[in-house]
Amino acid sequence: MSEIQKRDEWGSRVGLILAVAGNAVGLGNFLRFPVQAAQNGGGAFMIPYFIFFLILGIPLMWMEWGIGRYGGKFGHGSAPGMFDVICKNRFAKYLGALGLFISMIIMIYYTYIESQTLGFSFFSITKLYFDETSFDAMRNFLYSYQGRELGHHFSSIWTSYGFMVATFFINFWVLYKGISRGIEKLAKIAMPMLFVFAIILTVRVITLGTPNPDLPENSVENGFAFIWNPNFSLLANPSVWLAAAGQIFFTLSVGMGTIQAYASFLKPKDDIALSALTTASTNEFTEVVLGGSIAIPAAVAFFGITVTTQIAQGGAFDLGFVSMPLIFQQIPFGEFFGFMWFLLLFFAGITSSVAMGQPVVAFLEDELGLDRKKAVSVLAFTVFISVQFVVFFLKFGFLDELDYWAGTFGLVVFALLETLLFMWVFDSKKAWEEMNAGGDIKIPRVFYYIMKFITPVVLFGIMVWWFFNDAIPILMLSNANPDNVPYIWGARILMIALCLLLFFLIHLAWKRKESDT
Secondary structure, eight states: OHHHHTSOOOSOHHHHHHHHHHHHOOHHHHTHHHHHHHHTTGGGGHHHHHHHIIIIIHHHHHHHHHHHHHHHHTTOOSHHHHHHHHHOOTTHHHHTHHHHHHHHHHHHHHHHHHHHHHHHHHHHHTTTTTTOOSHHHHHHHHHHHHTSSTTSSOSSSHHHHHHHHHHHHHHHHHHHHOIIIIIHHHHHHHHHHHHHHHHHHHHHHHTTOOSOTTOTTSSHHHHHHHHHSOOGGGGGOHHHHHHHHHHHHHHHTOSSSHHHHHHTTSOTTOOOHHHHHHHHHHHHIIIIIIGGGSHHHHHHHHHHHHHHHHHHHHOHHIIIIIIHHHHHTTSTTHHHHHHHHHHHHHHHHHHHHHHHHHHHHHHHHHTTOOOHHHHHHHHHHHHHHHHHHHHHTGGGTHHHHHHHIIIIIHHHHHHHHHHHIIIIITTHHHHHHHHHTTOSSOOOTHHHHIIIIIHHHHHHHHHHHHIIIIIHHHHTTTTOOGGGHHHHHHHHHHHHHHHHHHHHHHHHHHHHHHHHO
16 A cells, blocks of 8 residues: 555646646647548538537546546556456456557657657748748658658658657656656646647637638638538438547547546545546637637638648648648748647647556556656657657558557547446446546436446447448558558557567566565
8 A cells, every 4th residue: 555655646636637638639639620520521520529529528538537546546557457456357457458558559659740740840930841832842841851752852861850859758758757747747838838829820810811812712711611611411421420439539539548547646536527527628629619720721711622622631741731831931920820830739749648658657667666767768668669660661651550550440449448347347336436426516417328328339339330341451451552561560560569568567567466465
C-alpha cells in the first residue's frame, strides 16, 4: 500500500480537465473532422455524429474514467493491471496489452506527424514556402520536406528529421517531469494557447468575405454552406454512419488506454461524472465550432467549391499542409496566421502524444518497479528506434499500415473489450456505482442501459463491418502497391515484435509480483 500512496497526483482539477481535453483535442479536430463532414453529407453528417457521441463517445468516456480511477486505487496506471483487478482472471492482464500496444504504436507515428506541424510553423514565420503559389508546387514542397520527392526544395530529409528529433525530445522531457510537473503544466500552457489561436483564426476566416469580387460564388458564406448544408440522401449510405462513428473514436481518443492512465491518478472520491462530461464537451466545442470554421470555409472562399471538394477528397494533409499555406500567402500578415495555424496543430498534437506515452510509462513504473527516469528512457528508446522506419519509409505506406491496425481498427476492438469487461464481467451495478462515486452530478440512469446493452452491440457491429469491409482486404494486400509490400510487412513485423515484447513484460511483471508475495 505504501507504493500506491507514492504515486503522482494531479495538482488541480482544472489541470486534470485540460490534460484530458488535450489528450482528446488533436490534429483530427482541425483536419480530419472538416474533411469527414465535407465528404459525408455536410450538416447531415452531424446527425449520426451526435448519435454516436451519445451512445459511444460519452459512455466510453465515463467507463474509461471509471476503469482508470478504480485501477488507480490498487496502484495500476495501465490497462493490464486494471483489467486484472476488474476481471479476476489470469488471462485478463494480457487483454490489457492491447491498450499499451495501441497507445505506443500511435505515439510512434504521431510524433513524426506532429513534428511536421512544428516545422511548418517555422516555415510560415520565415516565409520559406511563400514562393510556392500553386497546388502542385506546394504539394511538392511538402513531399520534398517529407523525403517522398526530394529535390524540389529540400535536397535531403534531414530538415524534417531535425524537427522530428526536437519534437521527440519535447515529448519525453514532458513525460520525464511526471503528471503534475510535466503533463499538467504542458496542458495549462498549450490548451489556452490553442484556444486563443483557434479563435483568432476563426474570426479571421469569418471576416474573409469574398476575397475575389470577380468570383462572388467564392465566399466564406458559401464555405460554411458547403460544410454544413445537409445532404440527407447520404444518410441512407452505411459508410456515412461508419465514418461518423470512426470520427468519434478519433476525436475523443477513446479505445487507446490513455484516459484510463490519466484517471488512475485521481483520488478515490474525486468526481468523474462531471469531469468526463466537461472534457468531452470541450473537445466537441473545439472540433465542431472551431475546427469546422477554419480550413474548409477558407478553402471555398479562395478556391471555390469544386476545388475544395477535390481537396477534401485528398484528405487531411492536402487540406492542412497544401491549401492552407496557399491561403496564407494571399492574406495580409499571412506569415503570422500561418505560424498560428501550424503551432495550433502542434499544441493539439503534443498534448495528445504525451498522453499516448503515459500508459506505457505507468506500466513500467507500477508493474515492473522502474523509477520514472528509467521508465521514460525505456519508452523513449523504443519509440526513437521505431520512428526511424516511419520517417525513412513514409512513402512506402509504413505509417499507413501502423495507423490502420493501431489507430483505426484497434480502437474499436479495445473499446469493445473494456466495455464487456467493465459492464458485464466486473458487474454493471458495481461499474455504475464506481462511475457515480464522488460525482458532482449523477449520470442519467438511461446511460446505464446504454452502456450495458447499446454501446457493446454498436461496437460489435462496427468491428464486424470494418473487419470484412476493410481489415481483410488490407490484411490480404488486395489493393497494395507491389513496391510497398516489403515495407508493409516490415510494419507488421514491427507491430508483432512490440506486441510480443509487451506480452513478455506483462508475464515478467506478474511473475515478479508472485515472487514478492
